[in-house]
Amino acid sequence: MSATDETEAGLGGAARGSAASRKSATAGSAAIAAVGVAGRSLVPDRYRGFFQQAMVLATLVVLFVLFASVNPAFLNWPTISSMLLAAVVTGVQALGLCFVIATGGIDLTPGLGMSVTAVVGAQLMVAFHLPMAIGILGCVLCGALIGTVNGFLVAKVKMQPMIATLAMMMVCWGMSLVLSNGTNIYLREIEGYGKIATGHLIPGLPNAVLIFAVLAVVAGVLMGKTSVGRYALAIGSNKEAARISGIKTVRWEIAMYAICGVFTGISGVIMSSRLNQAQGLIGQGYEMYAIAAAVIGGTSLRGGRASIFGAVIGAITIQTIFTGLTFIGVADQWQKVVLGGVVLVAVFIDIMRRGGKEE
Amino acid sequence: MTDMTADRRRPGPPLLEARAVSKAFPGVKALQGVDFAVRAGEVHALVGENGAGKSTLMKILSGLYQPDAGEIRVRGQAVGLPTPLSARRLGISVIHQEFFLMAHLTVAQNIFIGREPKLPGALFLDDRLLNRKAAALLERLGVDIDPRVQVGRLTVAAQQMVEIAKALSFDSSVLIMDEPTAALTQSEVETLFRIILEFVSESAAVVYISHRMEEIKQIADRITVLRDGQLVDSRPAAELEIRDVIRLMVGRVITAGARPEPRSAKADTVLEVEQLSTATLVKSVSFDLKRGEILGFAGLMGAGRTETARALVGADPKTAGRVRVNGQPVKITSPADAVAKGIGYLSEDRKRFGLIMRQDVVRNITLSSLPRFNRFGLLDDHAMNEAAESFCRLLAVKTPSVHQQVSNLSGGNQQKVVLAKWLERDCDILIFDEPTRGIDVGAKQEIYDLLRRLAGEGKSIIMISSEMEEILRLSDRIVVMCDGCVTGVLANAEATQENIMELATRFCHREAGDLNAAA
Incomplete structure (x- = not known):
């Protein structure tokens, strides 16, 4: 009996599971004390998470070695630092997505949501001549609003997350074109705005990377050390059990989408600062990279399992593939094909490790 | 003890x-x-x-x-x-038969979900205290379960102990x-x-x-x-x-005189099942079915009756067992094999397994026998409509037309449509799983009459039912199951509610387990 069988039993299929264990019961009579854990895998239970993260990190290292061996120029700091900078937007969105995916949901709005938030922030500063702090705040709040609406549609109205956020993605798409009048909003006039992402508080390290690192720590603590993460995983594991345990699942589920929205808003600030402009279509396709980053990092789309560290490494891995392939002279068009392959391999390895069954 | x-x-x-x-x-x-x-x-x-x-x-x-x-x-x-x-x-705490646990969380996290101890400042969770409290609780229960293990990796018995620990923690x-x-x-x-x-x-x-x-x-x-x-x-x-x-x-009173006439034992055996077992529940089930007979399957929920039927028709894998149809050994590994041998299974869950709710009566009735209506690669609508109409007349299906979507029919009429599908496919052995579930009282009688008529016309019927009255009124013989085993076969004349219930609660597995261990 593999771990997955019991997982299903725990999820409410007790009748089926019980029948199976009854069969083992007839084979011999082990005392309860001896039947705690069924089935042992190679990796002890407590270190499974650690092992998973080590695998993800190892993949990234292998990629680095691979690219560097073809073109040693790949391994210099300016390259790496610009690569990290390019990974930030995907990374920040993946951090937020982890909370939604942990509940068993999905959010397709990070990409075009980023466009709207960037445009809203930019218009506040350019069209309304408001201070930069207000612009940034507006950008983040706009993200939170999008996330809250997503969460409301999913948790309260009971829409399927894929459908609700697909519709919201289109709303964002249109709204970002409406609010920007379909043109670029240049932010060069806003003093210091560009420095948010591209300045260097620490010499040699773009601020955006620093912000990403701080956000990753915040997300990691939220996921691992507070009720937020605990309830996200509980909802993704067995929503009904969580509800019966007295957790206000609707409210918490909305909160997860709102958190994801806040991260989307922050990615909007970083993106518009990096480009020194905002326009309607800058976010197109980014949601796919963010989802891929979370999946490469070992977050399960079925919910109940999420890794913030994995999402960070996942985002860096994606950018490494893009930059690395450019370095070794592989044409642009092929980069996405390779990325798709990497996602498939990551999921496949994960399934193998679990003994051929998706959890 | x-x-x-x-x-x-x-x-x-x-x-x-x-x-x-x-x-x-x-x-x-x-x-x-x-x-x-x-x-x-x-x-x-x-x-x-x-x-x-x-x-x-x-x-x-x-x-x-x-x-x-x-x-x-x-x-x-x-x-x-x-x-x-x-x-x-x-x-007041309940331990449900189906557990309400979160498989991905640890034992301790499950027990204290929603009531996690916090570190000073009430912002961060105190997982060390959480694990200590859970360990103390489990120790009080006298069970050796590591509070840091994911619940999904525990056996069902251990999961139940976690549920009990959770209840005690309140x-x-x-x-x-x-x-x-x-x-x-x-x-x-x-x-x-x-x-x-x-x-x-x-x-x-x-x-x-x-x-x-x-x-x-x-x-x-x-x-x-x-x-x-x-x-x-x-x-x-x-x-x-x-x-x-x-x-x-x-102790319910059942109207006398409603029972079937005893039939002569001379009829041929159309189906023999020997030592049928599945990986999950069914243990060495044997029975036989005679031509024109209604064989009732009685038992409590979870006795393994549906599982036996599903394994018989190849919907679920068998681990052992022989099946003979009309004396010939047959190998049934999928429902298609069963249908080819003339065995039709009418699921207890019509909506999920019996009908395509969003299609009309004709399409549902002809679904299993489409090749028959094939004319040069195209389906002969005219012949299909005629077949459907004749079955609707035969079974008295109440529908405005054969083009009515089946989701608009009543439960009893839906059941008839499923039946028509198998009759169209020339099934002589029909397995009805809870044939009157979700059907109102008047329509029930109609289904009973129909089952009797079919048996009278030489069809052989297995009827799984949880309603004692149905079992006693219709069955020529009654197979009683409990916990995956056949605990008795009764002729209708000797069957009473009491002796059926006694057989239905005769739990065999633990004794059987000891026997197996000895063997």
Whole structure:
């Protein structure tokens, strides 16, 4: 009996599971004390998470070695630092997505949501001549609003997350074109705005990377050390059990989408600062990279399992593939094909490790 | 262990009471004015047939359902239980047959979900304290489970201990357990009983819902019997023998003279099943079916009747067993094989497995026999309509036209459409799984007449039913199952509600387990 069988039993299929264990019961009579854990895998239970993260990190290292061996120029700091900078937007969105995916949901709005938030922030500063702090705040709040609406549609109205956020993605798409009048909003006039992402508080390290690192720590603590993460995983594991345990699942589920929205808003600030402009279509396709980053990092789309560290490494891995392939002279068009392959391999390895069954 | 109830506890004041509680669902009176009281220090067994109202009562007492009438009292105070959480705050916890655990979280996280200890500042979780508290709780239960292990990796027995630990962590004074031993081995049952007895001695009480009479005799201080949503009797366990309990459970009066005429035993055997087993539940099931016979399958929920039928027709894999149709050994590994041998299975869940609800009557009836309507690669609509219309006349399907979407038909007519599908496919052996589930009373009679007519015309029928009356009225012979085994085959003339129920509660697996171990 593999771990997955019991997982299903725990999820409410007790009748089926019980029948199976009854069969083992007839084979011999082990005392309860001896039947705690069924089935042992190679990796002890407590270190499974650690092992998973080590695998993800190892993949990234292998990629680095691979690219560097073809073109040693790949391994210099300016390259790496610009690569990290390019990974930030995907990374920040993946951090937020982890909370939604942990509940068993999905959010397709990070990409075009980023466009709207960037445009809203930019218009506040350019069209309304408001201070930069207000612009940034507006950008983040706009993200939170999008996330809250997503969460409301999913948790309260009971829409399927894929459908609700697909519709919201289109709303964002249109709204970002409406609010920007379909043109670029240049932010060069806003003093210091560009420095948010591209300045260097620490010499040699773009601020955006620093912000990403701080956000990753915040997300990691939220996921691992507070009720937020605990309830996200509980909802993704067995929503009904969580509800019966007295957790206000609707409210918490909305909160997860709102958190994801806040991260989307922050990615909007970083993106518009990096480009020194905002326009309607800058976010197109980014949601796919963010989802891929979370999946490469070992977050399960079925919910109940999420890794913030994995999402960070996942985002860096994606950018490494893009930059690395450019370095070794592989044409642009092929980069996405390779990325798709990497996602498939990551999921496949994960399934193998679990003994051929998706959890 | 048998005399553990002997000089135990004098029951104390009532901890939890239901007074004249009623609850109705569309078409069913699930509970009618039921009184029920659990006293401190007692293990109170709640028994009854399928549909007697046990789970409805349990759900009302635990805040999952609201009663239509009557009141709930906790320690003498009238209370409302609007949610499971409110019941739990008053000290009432339920351990459902299906566990409510979060497989990806650890044992400790599950036990204290929603009540996690926090570090000073109330922002961060204190997982160290969490694990310590869980470990202390599990130690009190005397079970050796690591609180840091993911619950999904535990056996069912261990998961149940986690559920119990969770209930205890709420300082529950009443623990309601629904078939708690269904998944346990003998030694695990003993551990559970030890825990139950320790628990009730602390001026607490357990409501123990089970079909296992031996265990009830062993553990219960008081037995309450429900039947058809009404209280039948509630007495100290010492005053009741197992056969009394069974008599009280089934004591419904069934109109005489409705039984089928005894048939001559000369008819040929059309189906023989020998030693059929599955990986999950079914254990060495053997039976035979004669031409023109209705063979009833009786048993309680989870007895393995549906599983036997599904394995027989190849819907689920068999691990052992031989099947002969008309004396010829056959190999059935998929439902398509079964259909090719003339065996049709009418699922208990028509909506999921029997019909394509969003298509019309014609398409449903002809679905299994499309090749027959094939004309040069195209389907012959005209022939299909004619076939469907003739079946609708034959079976008296009430539908405005054969192009009506089946989701718009009543339950009884939907059942006829499924039947027509198998008749169109020339099935001579028909397996009806709960043929009248969700069908109103008038239409039931029509289905009964139809089954008899089909049998009269030489079709052979297996009828799985949880309704005693249906079984006794229609079956020529009755196979009774319990816990995956056939516990008896009765001719209709010798069958009574009592002897069927006795066979249906004769749990075989533990003894069988010992035999297997010895072999």
